[in-house]
Amino acid sequence: MHTSAQQFKPQAHDALANPVIRKNFRGAMDFLRNKRKGVIPDDAEFHALQKVCEQIKQQCLAELPELLEQLEKNCLANGIQVHWAETPAEANAIINALIDKHSGVDVVKGKSMVSEEIGLNDYLDARGKSCIETDMGEYIVQLAGEHPSHIIMPAIHKNAQEIGQLFHDKIEDTPFTTDVDTLINIGRQQMRKRFEHAHIGITGVNFAVAETGTLCLVENEGNGRLSSTAPPVHIAVTGIEKVVKYLADVPPLLSLLTRSATGQVITTYFNMISGPRKSDEKDGPEEVHLVLVDNGRTQAYADEQFRATLQCIRCGACMNHCPVYTRIGGHAYGTVYPGPIGKIVSPHMLGMENTQDLPTASSLCGACEEVCPVNIPIPTILQRLRTQLNQGNADKRTLRGAGSARKASEAMIWKVWRYLCVHPRLYRLATQSVARLRKLVPLVKSPWNQGRVSPKPAPKTLNELLHKKGKTNANKPWMIV
């Protein structure tokens, strides 16, 4: 299933009408919310750590250009070769060339959302290279010809029944089962074979430490460790915002990352990759490469407020707690990153003209901001994105595709609204007139009427009632100024 951000509304509509999607996501999100709550029982402790993590990320972003240079220098000193990619096309070309250089065709990949972002699987596929996903969830969606519906739980939209059927259909000699342990073992057997022969291993990076040139990788299945150690060449691909200044920055970020993401105090694996195999070492890759991807991030970086978008450590807590995501699931967004973080990061990657419906698809309830481990003010950023979408003044259009959703009719409505609101007599006249016509309100149909009747104005406004009272009973202890 391939979705696109331009088709957000029809995709959301279809998802809402699908009872399996509704049930799978509600159940999964409830599970993840409860898991998180289990390891973050104390709000005060969370807020203290959240503040620390926010400040670490803000400080790192404030020094981003210098830290990236320092990271490159220290990675090179460790023997990690560093590559820079401004666009997905550049990143894919770099990775493809590295694979060619080693005459590789068999690629194993640990979970990496940046590799999804650049469309690496399709790119390699088109060039005769076979890139197999080794994270169980990613493997499932790859087998199904789909894309992840969640950044941490890529196959969360599928239940055991669907996965059992998929394995039965796609993997030879596999009887249908819904037993989760059996299913995991089936997947594991498939991957084992690939790990033995893979030429290239690709992974993401959770934290790239500038002061030591270390790449940190957080995972639960051991596939990240295998992908980064078994094949002779390891290519790590990540966004430029993942750099942190000090090694000491990692523990607090890691603590909130795993607790926010999966409700774990720590993940099963935490890898610190500090270079290729040394001459006296018996294993590990012979070459390690780091591909640093921009893909619109510098646009967010350039604006003081949008820069907060880059604080994200990709825990997924915002989607787990989002009432919109819970109901429509991840595919409806049509973006690699779904949910609240997807709404604020995708416009920089894809342009506002291609993501017009995303910033408005929020009630601004603030559940995302409340749980964000690095305190990204997502609702405030959504509001800013809306001003960019509707921006009439060309000088104030700072984002790619800004102003693309501006409608003259809508702009006119807000101009009239403003005029009424700053002219109280006219406002009174308008609201009283609507009150007089209250019987006509049910006749006016709008999208609001989907599952709701229109609210009926009261026969008299509060202002009108108070005016009347004021005149008839001037001794009342209230008054109208």
Next chain:
Amino acid sequence: MQIPVRCYPPKPDKVYLYGTCLVNSFAPESGLDAITLLQHQGIEVVYPAGQTCCGQPAFNSGYTDEALAVAKAQAALFPEPWPVVILSGSCGGMMRKHYAHLAPNDEQLAEFASRVYEFSEFLLHVLHIKLEDKGESQQVTLHTSCAGRREMGIHPYGESLLRQLDKVELLEHNYSTECCGFGGTFAVKHSDISAAMVEDKSRNLRESGASQFVSTDWGCMLNINGALEYQQQPLRGLHLASYLRQRTLPEHSPEQE
């Protein structure tokens, strides 16, 4: 974001009332009930007749110039240093949190916002009100608005007030912290997502078993009541001000005054 701890002033003689545009047009009785409750605490209520809207609809829609013009016009109507009691956590959140986003250096807006108190917050923390329940036994559930919860932090106060009522049993409902799906223009621009949210919210409120639900926000209630009416369910929401007035001052209904 953590909401800063707030220091409350002593009980004042006078307050301004900010009714909100929704109370003005759709639920004026909530405004009258709030005035009655405040008056019975010995407070003089001043209602500036020029008040219209806090500016939130335009702000949330991305029309910040329009929102700022309206916000400035509102603040100018409340020149005295009296507290401003507002009948909505959402409009209150707009003033307390977002006026600073509209104009970070506007001192008049900031001074005005610093005096804004949501109704339940004001009763509890400024008036230290003691409620005497005169009603029959009833089971109610409380819907807290997202802005009230996450922008103002006033969500525990409605509960504290309801718990003062001897014969009222407060019932929990599932997913009480989840949004009802209103979100202003969101309900129109993404009506099917919004409708799915309010369908769940109204079902959860019904399944609490309460015969009445109470809220501090008419935005949510227009949405939820509209859904309940569409579903032909008898349950309806009532503003906390009206509910408290009915329970504690039953003889002072707006119709009789």
